[in-house]
Amino acid sequence: MTTKNIIIDSSDQVPSFNLLRRFPVPRNFKVAPQSRIEKGRTWPAPAGATRVKAFDIYRYDPEAERNPRIDTFEIDLDDCGPMVLDALIWIKNKVDPALTFRRSCREGVCGSCAMNMDGTNWLACTRFISDMSPSATIFPLANLPIIKDLVPDTTHLFAQYEMIEPWLHAETPVPEKERLQSPEERSQLDGSYECILCFCCTSGCPSHWWNGDRFLGPAALLQAYRWLADSRDEAKEERLDTLEDPFRLYRCHTILNCTRTCPKGLNPGKAIAEIKKMVIERDS
């Protein structure tokens, strides 16, 4: 074992050692009856396939009156692109056209194909199949209501995003041209404006699992910071008033699963710490 196995330098590093695959909790720990996962079927690789890779994939069909299940799909690696998204598209084209997932840009800029692969959240289009474990698993983003298969309902997450009012608040008259920023002021937004709202972080945050109804979660809070840090915004006080709350902001316990999982390499955990510091500096 080298230090590379235990010290993670950037979020795209796939962990190479595996002490625990999952937390030692019962499979149905705090799981509602309709969410309990049952065994599904196996879809074997086409005859003649030599390099076969199996994926355990979460399925849920709202029209079938049954619970979610895990189907095993065997794919032919010689016939398939290199990314996990390629594998999903291969399955949809060649095996089961009913397999449902969101995808668009296939290059990590749209955030549509965020899902849970081998137990962590990432984008299917930027995760190599070769980085998947021998018993590869694909689940929808964790802790969200499921519409179908790998498609979660993100209504609540976008409502939380809306709550931080992600637009410019300015009372001063609109200047003739644009509202100017110095390069230094503009650089304050680096690391937060790049967020693609894939919600890998919020879905991977244990605090949001337990208190997601009231805790805003890392994605919304990173964007809250993005507007707090904007030199052109004139509503810092009001924004901090909205955030200063035992749940909305302070349910963040600095677990930092968010920073570990961000597919864009951003740092929601640090942004939240900056907000907490702003609140303290304002109130002292």
Next chain:
Amino acid sequence: MEPEPAITKILSRPRPQSPNIQIYRPQLTSVLSIANRMTGVVLSLAAVGLVLWLSAAAAGPEAYGAVRGVIASWPGQVVLLGCTFAFFLHLCGGIRHLFWDTVRGFELRSIYMSGWAVVAASVILTMAAWIASLFLAK
């Protein structure tokens, strides 16, 4: 009467929730967070034990001897060792959180370095405390 449209039936059924802790991979970030919580609980219980020990000492030699016997037994020693480790893990984790409160050490590499440092320091401090109490305090 019109037949019920299929969509009504679908929407009337509660949607399943995708699994969270049942499938999410344990990482140093989340494991140390839950460990900090659990050691906090252990230390709260240990505080009760500390009070019992002090009360026994105040009550007289007989009561103290009984409590001392429990602590000196091998299950008592295992519990005491666990409490010592919990104390140091919670202490080191708390110091890590203090640094974070000043918005320092948030780069992913720093998060992992400080995390493993907390683990290593807790093990070393526990060992040092036991060696000191077993051999030096004689």
